[in-house]
Amino acid sequence: MRWYELTLCYVFMAAAGVPSGLAAEYEIDQQDKTFMMNNAKVERFSIKVGDTINFKNLDPWFHNVFSLSDISTFDLGSYPQGQHKSVMFSKAGEAEVECAIHPQMYMILEVKP
Amino acid sequence: MMKAPNAGKVPGTQHRRLTLLTAIGLLGAFGWLVPHETLAAPADYQRPELRIPKDSTLTPERIALGKALFFDPRLSGSNWISCATCHNPALGWSDGLPTAIGHNMQVLGRATPTILNTAYNKKQFWDGRSPTLEHQALGPIEAAGEMNQTLAELIPELKAIPGYELMFERAYPQEGITDKTIAKAIAAFERTIVSTEAPFDRWVSGDESAISDAAKRGFALFEGKANCAACHQKFNFVDDGFHNIGLPSTDDPGRYVLVKVDVLQGAFKTPTLRDITRTAPYMHNGVYATLAEVIDHYDVGGVNKSNLDPNMKPLRLTASEKKDLTEFLKALTGAPLEITVPNLPSAF
Ligand SMILES: [Cu+2]
Numbered sequence: 533m534r535w536y537e538l539t540l541c542y543v544f545m546a547a548a549g550v551p552s553g554l555a556a557e558y559e560i561d562q563q564d565k566t567f568m569m570n571n572a573k574v575e576r577f578s579i580k581v582g583d584t585i586n587f588k589n590l591d592p593w594f595h596n597v598f599s600l601s602d603i604s605t606f607d608l609g610s611y612p613q614g615q616h617k618s619v620m621f622s623k624a625g626e627a628e629v630e631c632a633i634h635p636q637m638y639m640i641l642e643v644k645p
Numbered sequence: 646m647m648k649a650p651n652a653g654k655v656p657g658t659q660h661r662r663l664t665l666l667t668a669i670g671l672l673g674a675f676g677w678l679v680p681h682e683t684l685a686a687p688a689d690y691q692r693p694e695l696r697i698p699k700d701s702t703l704t705p706e707r708i709a710l711g712k713a714l715f716f717d718p719r720l721s722g723s724n725w726i727s728c729a730t731c732h733n734p735a736l737g738w739s740d741g742l743p744t745a746i747g748h749n750m751q752v753l754g755r756a757t758p759t760i761l762n763t764a765y766n767k768k769q770f771w772d773g774r775s776p777t778l779e780h781q782a783l784g785p786i787e788a789a790g791e792m793n794q795t796l797a798e799l800i801p802e803l804k805a806i807p808g809y810e811l812m813f814e815r816a817y818p819q820e821g822i823t824d825k826t827i828a829k830a831i832a833a834f835e836r837t838i839v840s841t842e843a844p845f846d847r848w849v850s851g852d853e854s855a856i857s858d859a860a861k862r863g864f865a866l867f868e869g870k871a872n873c874a875a876c877h878q879k880f881n882f883v884d885d886g887f888h889n890i891g892l893p894s895t896d897d898p899g900r901y902v903l904v905k906v907d908v909l910q911g912a913f914k915t916p917t918l919r920d921i922t923r924t925a926p927y928m929h930n931g932v933y934a935t936l937a938e939v940i941d942h943y944d945v946g947g948v949n950k951s952n953l954d955p956n957m958k959p960l961r962l963t964a965s966e967k968k969d970l971t972e973f974l975k976a977l978t979g980a981p982l983e984i985t986v987p988n989l990p991s992a993f
Contacts, residue, residue: 607908
């Protein structure tokens with residue numbers, strides 16, 4: 533995706549009045565085959581229902597993100613360096629989040645009501 | 646829904662969507678321009694520490710016991726196949742066959758992986774179904790197609806051998822002969838089967854004459870144009886990952902059987918490249934007899950394009966580049982470990 537597409541997208545979102553409420557968005561980096569946040573390895577992370585996690589690939593090879601947990605089942609596919617994919621968590625509970633390609637990329641997401 | 650990427654400088658920062666929307670958009674646009682990570686530098690090729698479970702530390706007694714068990718065909722149902730039958734130290738700790746031959750001479754579906762450097766693996770088996778060497782060790786013993794031995798039969802069989810009673814007592818005092826101690830002992834021995842210093846390592850440590858100029862050019866290709874280092878990384882030349890590399894002659898679902906995520910359909914564990922000249926034929930189905938065939942496979946970006954790993958792309962290597970890559974791969978073979986075959990404890 534190019535920057536102008538992103539910008540268009542934000543403009544569209546703002547115009548459409550995408551509901552924000554108190555929902556937060558967090559970025560988790562995929563770096564050196566590790567889930568990282570603020571340059572530290574993330575093994576466990578807490579969010580609230582409705583929050584979004586944006587997974588960004590900083591490595592020069594493809595990563596995947598998936599969860600097959602009770603509260604959330606998704607597969608974000610494979611994407612290369614520089615790209616990111618996000619997922620919103622709509623149910624409370626715990627989700628195991630993993631890269632299928634590199635299973636050592638594994639974290640537990642605690643989704644609070 | 647599209648989301649703004651954060652700027653590369655502030656990873657992990659939390660955002661409120663609407664209030665910061667425009668700012669995020671601008672940061673996102675510039676974040677795209679932040680220089681990307683570069684591939685591994687030679688410092689990344691240092692040998693890692695062995696990861697040894699706290700309840701399975703190495704002692705000479707445990708290693709000696711594990712070695713005896715590894716070479717002992719009495720661990721199989723037929724009393725004819727040992728771990729070393731397939732993981733033969735004279736054949737790079739593998740068997741030289743395209744795919745393994747098991748109980749009753751059945752030809753099995755996957756190649757025998759080398760034992761070399763499995764100590765560094767984060768997952769064992771081609772599909773990664775075992776997390777540790779301890780967990781892995783009993784699998785082939787019990788598999789009907791492999792050693793075809795139940796633990797219920799094996800344990801009394803070993804207990805009836807006085808020499809083993811003594812060796813287990815020395816290795817694992819008061820723990821007895823159990824599935825756990827058998828597995829730990831075999832794992833202890835396997836942790837000693839690690840690669841020796843290869844010419845490549847001497848070059849990384851500064852000896853310019855350790856490898857040929859062709860091998861040095863091959864290394865540059867390995868990390869660059871040929872993109873081998875997308876998966877074959879660091880000391881053991883693995884990423885502890887699983888990829889469908891588009892091999893011919895296979896319909897094996899691989900890791901997908903364990904983890905139902907599309908990308909894993911036909912995906913197998915990235916194998917080590919250490920001592921690679923000793924472990925032909927290559928790939929999980931042994932489909933390639935030589936390194937030249939392996940390089941040709943990657944050069945065309947994989948043969949079977951179904952669910953192909955997206956790191957795989959046609960490389961358009963020249964004939965001399967292919968030779969350079971082969972020279973580099975040859976520089977990853979070190980002196981073979983000196984292994985003496987143990988005398989096994991007698992039945993009485
Ligand atoms: Cu990954």
